Amino acid sequence: MTTYTLAGLSRYPRFPLLHETTPIERLARLEQHLGPALNGVQLYVKRDDHMRVGGGGNKLRKLEFLLGQALADGADTVITVGGLQSNHARLTAAAAALAGLQCELVLTRQVPRGDADYEHSGNVLLDELFGARVHALPGSVHGLSWANERAATLRAQGHKVAVLPTGGSTPLGSLGYAVCAQEIAQQSQQMGLTLSQVIVPNGSAGTHAGLSAGFAALGLNASLVRSHAVLAEAAVSRQRTWELAQQALALLGSEASIALEEIDVDGAQRGAGYGMPTAAMLDAVRLLARTQGLLLDPVYSGKAFAGMLADVAAGRYAPGQAILFVMTGGAPGLYAYREAFATPSL
CATH class of the missing domain: 3.40.50.1100 (Rossmann fold)
Structure with missing residues (x-):
């Protein structure tokens, strides 16, 4: 064998x-x-x-390594990006809660919808239950650039921040x-x-x-x-x-x-x-x-x-x-x- x-x-x-x-x-x-x-x-x-x-969901496999490195680097905050209904964002929020990290989610409106179900139900509801700070932005915003700017602001305040790209990929x-x-x-x-x-x-x-x-x-x-x-x-x-x-x-x-x-x-x-x-x-x-x-x-x-x-x-x-x-x-x-x-x- x-x-x-x-x-x-x-x-x-x-x-x-x-x-x-x-x-x-x-x-x-x-x-x-x-x-x-x-x-x-x-x-x-x-x-x-x-x-x-x-x-x-599959993002947890990626987050095992990404959060492992963030914790090893002494991070106290994790920021990630995705669409408004991102599964990766929801699981990052949950995993960050378990790891004792602050979590901020930069979510852009990539799907042309503005109805109540899409804006407030599903993953968006869970993001907030897991304690993440959600930044919901227009689809024209480059999420990762915005996240890096937000990370710079937090670092200037004394935080150690890990920024994760879309999907943790x-x-x-x-x-x-x-x-x-x-x-x-x-x-x-x-x-x-x-x-x-x-x-x-x-x-x-x-x-x-x-x-x-x-x-x-x-x-x-x-x-x-x-x-x-x-x-x-x-x-x-x-x-x-x-x-x-x-x-x-x-x-x-x-x-x-x-x-x-x-x-x-x-x-x-x-x-x-x-x-x-x-x-x-x-x-x-x-x-x-x-x-x-x-x-x-x-x-x-x-x-x-x-x-x-x-x-x-x-x-x-x-x-x-x-x-x-x-x-x-x-x-x-x-x-x-x-x-x-x-x-x-x-």
Whole structure:
């Protein structure tokens, strides 16, 4: 039996947020529902929504490293940026509360909506419950620049501030998903499972990058990962993912390399843009909820799951192949999309 271990991880401080390996489960009821249309493909899900802090989600893996470094540097305040309904912002607020750090969120209106559900429900409600100071700004504002200016003000007042970019998708943050790749390799071996594909959404690129870097460093194939772009167009997401993956490999001290051609990003599910609902996303969210009792989110995992279903329907996978969807959390965002789910389709 192969031992899958990323030795390079041990040199980086971590603030524990996961507590345990997230489970891999078979989507048996969904398989039964799809029947012959599934063409014998096996569907599995890794429950990265199944975490104990802040409602769960993939950003916690990144925050283990980002907050670990912030605490090691003596920070007393963390500032991060994102869209108004950012999952990363919500989880940064929750993790900062657990770590005893002050948290400020710089949230820009990236989605053209101003209704009460979007402005005050979902993640925005939770940000405030977790004690974060929220700066809600127009979409024309460059969030990271504004955050750096705010950090300078706080530093002048004597604070030690860590600024985290969108999604926590830095090379260091991406190591959180190198850890996930290690978990998947270990779990699939224990289950006697050979995976043909690992599927994720691609927003700020850190999740895909970390997985590809982790698999490459373990001697596996970086192209095992396929992502569905939900923020930038596919070509931009692919380039950003590749750059982050190489930087994460360097942090791991790995001699492995990843070619741009190994970064598989599909842009067919993006729709009109970030945070904009699609009919396929709405159908995918309803389908998984009604067959498995599991909640996808409307911005990231809903579109990626729709992409996976489209790939299966198009015959991308052969009968008997097993594919793994990484559930990246974000369910609180559903409440901000109440109106979209109130109608059968767009």
